[in-house]
Amino acid sequence: MKSFQLARLIYDITFHFADLYIPADSRTRDQMVQAARSGVQNIAEGSVDAATSTKLELNLYNVARASLVELQLDYQDYLCLHNAPIWDRDSALYQEFVARRIADRIGFKAFIRWAECTHPSVNIRNILYKSVLVANATLLLIATAIYFLQRQIDSKAKTFLKSGGFAERMHQMRCKKRNT
DSSP: OHHHHHHHHHHHHHHHHHHHHSOTTOHHHHHHHHHHHHHHHHHHHHHHHTTTOHHHHHHHHHHHHHHHHHHHHHHHHHHHHTTOOOOOTTOHHHHHHHHHTOOSHHHHHHHHHHHHHHSGGGGGOOHHHHHHHHHHHHHHHHHHHHHHHHHHHHHHHHHHHHHOOHHHHHHHHHHHHHHO
16 A cells, blocks of 8 residues: 555654654654654554454544644644745755655655755755755655545545445345345
8 A cells, every 4th residue: 555655654754853853852752753653553454454344444544644644744843943944846856856756765865865965055964954855855755645545535435335334244144144
């Protein structure tokens, strides 16, 4: 699942981001890591529960989405508190990140290295600048993961409305068996 793959990458990045750029005694540090972890774990658990409960599956996907939205707000707050811009669609870095279709650590690290070496404002080469790059790039990953999760939720809900869930299908099978 694309949403799980991206959520896993977001967790890995967030774990290291929080370790490097958020003070150890900050509640935000723990919140960010836990929100990222919740995104991954709830997608995984929802996928497992899909075999027996569409309702539970949808609930867990929604919890994952809500956790990623919470994390998104934490990254936006980080940028705001450091007077750093959030990339807009016209930003060269935004466009390059999207064009690369980054979905793994190798691609993410390659993008960060590329941005540090080729973007004009990288001449500053300081820790804050790198954290701004990572935060903005992670925001794009989060937005993409949320998009894929919402598509999963919508698709699963549509299928549920059309075919029902596991419990309904079991009930129909029991009734059919009784009538034969």
